Amino acid sequence: MADPLPQELHDRISALETGREAGEDFDARSWVWLIALGVLMPAVLLLVGWLAA
Amino acid sequence: MARSVSDVAVAADKSAWPLLRSERTWGPWRLAIALATAAAATWCYLIGEYVGQYLNFFQGALALSAGSMIGMLLVLLAAGPVCIRYGIESIASTTPQFGSRGWVIPAVMQLISIVGWNSLLLIFFAKSLSQLLMVLGWMPAGVNVRNIVPAATLLACGLVFLVLRRGADGVSRVSNILVLHVFIGLWMLYLLVTRRWPELMQAQPALARPDRLWNYTTGVEIGISSLLSWWAYIGAMIRMAPHGRTIAVPVMLGMGAPVPLLSLIGIAGVLVLKSSDPSEWLRTVGGPIYAVIALTFVAAANFGTAIAGIYASAIGLRNFRSLEKRPWSIILLLTIAPVALVGILIPELFFARFGAFLAFIGVGFAPLCGIQIADYYVLRRRRIAIRGIFDRSPTGEYFFWAGFNPIAIASLALGCLVYLYLLNPLTYESHGPYRFLTASLPAALVSACIYIGLSYLFVVPAGRGGYRGPA
Numbered sequence: 403m404a405d406p407l408p409q410e411l412h413d414r415i416s417a418l419e420t421g422r423e424a425g426e427d428f429d430a431r432s433w434v435w436l437i438a439l440g441v442l443m444p445a446v447l448l449l450v451g452w453l454a455a
Numbered sequence: 456m457a458r459s460v461s462d463v464a465v466a467a468d469k470s471a472w473p474l475l476r477s478e479r480t481w482g483p484w485r486l487a488i489a490l491a492t493a494a495a496a497t498w499c500y501l502i503g504e505y506v507g508q509y510l511n512f513f514q515g516a517l518a519l520s521a522g523s524m525i526g527m528l529l530v531l532l533a534a535g536p537v538c539i540r541y542g543i544e545s546i547a548s549t550t551p552q553f554g555s556r557g558w559v560i561p562a563v564m565q566l567i568s569i570v571g572w573n574s575l576l577l578i579f580f581a582k583s584l585s586q587l588l589m590v591l592g593w594m595p596a597g598v599n600v601r602n603i604v605p606a607a608t609l610l611a612c613g614l615v616f617l618v619l620r621r622g623a624d625g626v627s628r629v630s631n632i633l634v635l636h637v638f639i640g641l642w643m644l645y646l647l648v649t650r651r652w653p654e655l656m657q658a659q660p661a662l663a664r665p666d667r668l669w670n671y672t673t674g675v676e677i678g679i680s681s682l683l684s685w686w687a688y689i690g691a692m693i694r695m696a697p698h699g700r701t702i703a704v705p706v707m708l709g710m711g712a713p714v715p716l717l718s719l720i721g722i723a724g725v726l727v728l729k730s731s732d733p734s735e736w737l738r739t740v741g742g743p744i745y746a747v748i749a750l751t752f753v754a755a756a757n758f759g760t761a762i763a764g765i766y767a768s769a770i771g772l773r774n775f776r777s778l779e780k781r782p783w784s785i786i787l788l789l790t791i792a793p794v795a796l797v798g799i800l801i802p803e804l805f806f807a808r809f810g811a812f813l814a815f816i817g818v819g820f821a822p823l824c825g826i827q828i829a830d831y832y833v834l835r836r837r838r839i840a841i842r843g844i845f846d847r848s849p850t851g852e853y854f855f856w857a858g859f860n861p862i863a864i865a866s867l868a869l870g871c872l873v874y875l876y877l878l879n880p881l882t883y884e885s886h887g888p889y890r891f892l893t894a895s896l897p898a899a900l901v902s903a904c905i906y907i908g909l910s911y912l913f914v915v916p917a918g919r920g921g922y923r924g925p926a
Contacts, residue, residue, distance in 0.1 A: 407845060408779075411472050415842050418541055423475040425539045425697045427837065432703035439707040440528025444521035451517030452671060 468623040469783040471773035473841060474542030474694055481695040485627055486702060487709030489692055492630035493763035494685070494713045495637050496756045497579045497732075498572070502681050502714065503721020504731035508662040509670040512655050515722045518671055520715040522678020522893075527711030529679070529899060530686045533824035535706070536831055538690040539699045541841045545690030546771045549823070551839055551921070552830045552906075555847040556858025560867070561823060562771055565687040568816050569768040570790070572684070574797040574805060576757040576764070577615075581607030581798060583754040590746050601803075608798025611758065612791050615765055619787050623695050626766050633759035639752045640717045643733050647720065650740060651727045658726035669890045676878065676893040678715060683820040683895060685710055691767035765790050776847075814880040818898070822870020825899030826863055826906045833907055834915075834922060843921055852921035860920060862909040870902030 407415070417423040428436065467478045481489070506515040537548040549561040585603040588594045594603070618625040648655060663670050689706070696702050721731035728736040733753070738746035769790040772778050778786060797805050831837060843852025855861075878885045878894035888897070915922045 411845055414473050414475060415845060417475055418473055418841050423477070424841075425476060425479065425542060426699045427536050427540055428699040428703060432700050435703040435707065436528060436531070439704070439711070440524050440531075444524045447517045447521040447524075448671075448675065451514045451521070454513060454517075 468695065469770075469773075469786075470779070471544060471547055471770055472845075473547075476542075476697050479542055479695055479697040481623075481627065483696070483701045483705045486692065486696045487705035488634045489627050489630040489763065490706060490709035491637055491713045492634045492759040493688060493692065494710045494760070495640060495717050496576055496760035497753060498576075498681070499640075499714055499717035499756075500721035500724065500731040500733065502677060503718035503723075504725045505677050506674045506718065507660060507722035507725035507731070509660050510663070510674045510722075511658065511660060512719075512722055512726055514671060515660075515674055516715070516719055518674030519678040519718055519722070520712075522675035523682045523715040524678075524707065524711050525675070526679040526682025526895070527685065527707055529821070529824045529828070529895075530683060530689055531703070531706050532832075533827035534686055534690050535693060535702070536699065536837070537839055538694045539696065539702060540839070541844070542694045543690065543841075543844065544694055544767065544770045545686055545688075546774050547844055548690055549827065550844045550853050551835065552826050552860060552863045554855040554858045554860040554863070554920075555843075555851050555853050557855070557860055557863065558774065560864065562774060564816060564819050564823070565771050566768060568684060568687050568820075569764045569771075570793050571816070573761045573764045573768075574794045576761045577608050577611045577794055578604065578798050578802045578805065580611050580754050580757040580761065581605075581802075583750045583757070584610075587747065587750040587754065590743055590750065604802050605799040608802065609795060611761070612795040612798070614758070615762055616784075616787050616791055618762055619766055619769070620784065622783070623691075623766065626692075626763055627695075629762055630759060633755050636752050636755040636759070637713055637717070639748065640720060640733075640756070643737060643749065643752070644717075644720045644723065646740060646745075647723045647727065647736070651723070654727045655723055660726065666890065669885070672890050672893055673883065676889075676895060679893060679895040680817055680821070680880070681714060682711060683824060684817055686820050686824060687771075688763060688767045691770045692763065761794075765794070818871050818874045818880060819867065821874060821895040821898040822867045822902035825870060825901070825903035826866050828899075829903035829907050830910075833903075834910055840921055855914070855919045860914065862906060862914055865909065866902045866906040869905055870898045873901045874898035 467474050502519070506519050510518060534545045534548050538544060546558055546562045546565055550558045553560055581604040584607045588603065618629050621628070689710070693702050693706065720733055724731045724733060724736050728739060730736050733749040737749040769786045772786055772790060831839070840852045846852065847858065848854070874894045876886055877889040877897060914920050
């Protein structure tokens with residue numbers, strides 16, 4: 403049988419499971435930035451680079 | 456005696472255990488500075504050099520920037536959400552896909568990639584330092600650069616050890632100083648562009664093929680695959696920040712933008728002066744004083760990246776239960792030792808041979824990102840059991856079969872094969888739809904689709920992997 407979780411790790415996980423100590427996922431504003439910088443901007447750059455050649 | 460909050464935070468950032476919100480103290484600026492310092496290193500010139508062999512300055516700049524931002528987005532979507540929600544690093548974030556023992560596979564990829572790259576960077580650092588001593592006339596008589604490199608590598612390893620004794624705080628403090636080198640890099644680019652503009656506009660790439668689309672796609676692919684390597688680093692850094700909403704812009708601009716920006720130095724250098732290394736061509740452009748600035752810049756850049764890399768690698772090692780409770784100094788020594796040995800014993804051999812191996816290791820990051828994105832957003836619908844990530848018992852959520860998820864391993868292997876079929880990363884020989892699609896994007900997509908399909912067919916019906924349980 404595997405070792406049980408160390409007490410400190412167990413406490414950390416319990417705190418995270420309550421949601422109190424957990425961080426937050428991307429919100430709507432983050433998604434806007436992600437799509438703007440990771441999808442739209444590359445698309446525009448690629449188009450400009452191709453047309454300018 | 457009770458430990459203060461700051462003591463606990465310092466200890467926690469040296470472990471792979473999840474960080475609590477109160478321990479995650481990096482704001483957007485601090486994160487962006489640390490990421491920018493980590494991203495900017497000698498590899499930027501090498502990346503620029505590769506692109507400049509196929510594309511002119513304008514097209515190369517745009518293709519590389521586009522590819523870099525796409526690569527950065529893939530990495531952030533893959534490892535980001537779980538790392539930022541639970542304060543864990545990249546390796547732990549792969550447990551829900553690869554299993555409570557299978558995470559060893561990404562861990563080995565991370566270790567080889569980071570240790571390999573950091574060996575190269577610290578050897579570059581040592582060479583820059585040696586050349587700097589020579590330019591300044593401080594090199595002892597009768598000693599040549601080849602003899603200085605091992606000693607300088609050892610010195611660099613010692614400095615990295617001292618800085619990282621403070622954990623993430625050491626990374627952040629050094630980054631606050633070394634981030635200046637990004638601006639020196641931009642100044643070097645300004646110098647080259649303003650003084651050699653007519654030549655730069657007329658320069659033709661040396662290895663450009665008759666197929667314009669192939670050249671353009673290759674520029675994009677180099678950007679994507681280069682940034683995908685950040686997967687290994689990103690978790691250890693972003694877990695220090697508490698909110699997903701505050702990391703999107705710092706990561707995309709702090710880590711995604713410096714690489715293409717500084718790679719312009721390499722593109723311009725190889726097109727105009729046939730050398731991507733600014734410490735070589737700045738002497739031509741501006742004389743010995745500029746050479747000293749360039750060499751200082753190169754040394755600082757590589758040092759900053761090596762610190763971030765060795766920190767990420769050391770945190771990754773903490774996932775092994777046998778190393779979980781070892782003193783931080785021991786973990787650092789274990790991480791730094793291979794780098795030091797390479798730099799001292801076989802620097803030239805490593806330079807000549809290991810680059811090829813690293814190129815093949817890099818191939819694995821695109822499928823890995825595809826699998827993680829598919830798992831988190833499609834299969835699990837963002838539900839992750841943090842206890843399952845650390846519970847390695849047979850009753851654990853992510854135990855799968857004997858601790859391994861064969862579907863993830865097969866998807867990773869098939870994704871690598873797709874990549875290698877589309878593009879040989881060493882010879883740049885390509886097949887099939889590479890010229891339309893790149894190699895990284897199809898490899899990520901194929902891995903994701905295979906992973907989703909086979910998981911629905913085999914894993915979910917078998918009740919393995921926690922896909923049915925509450926999270």
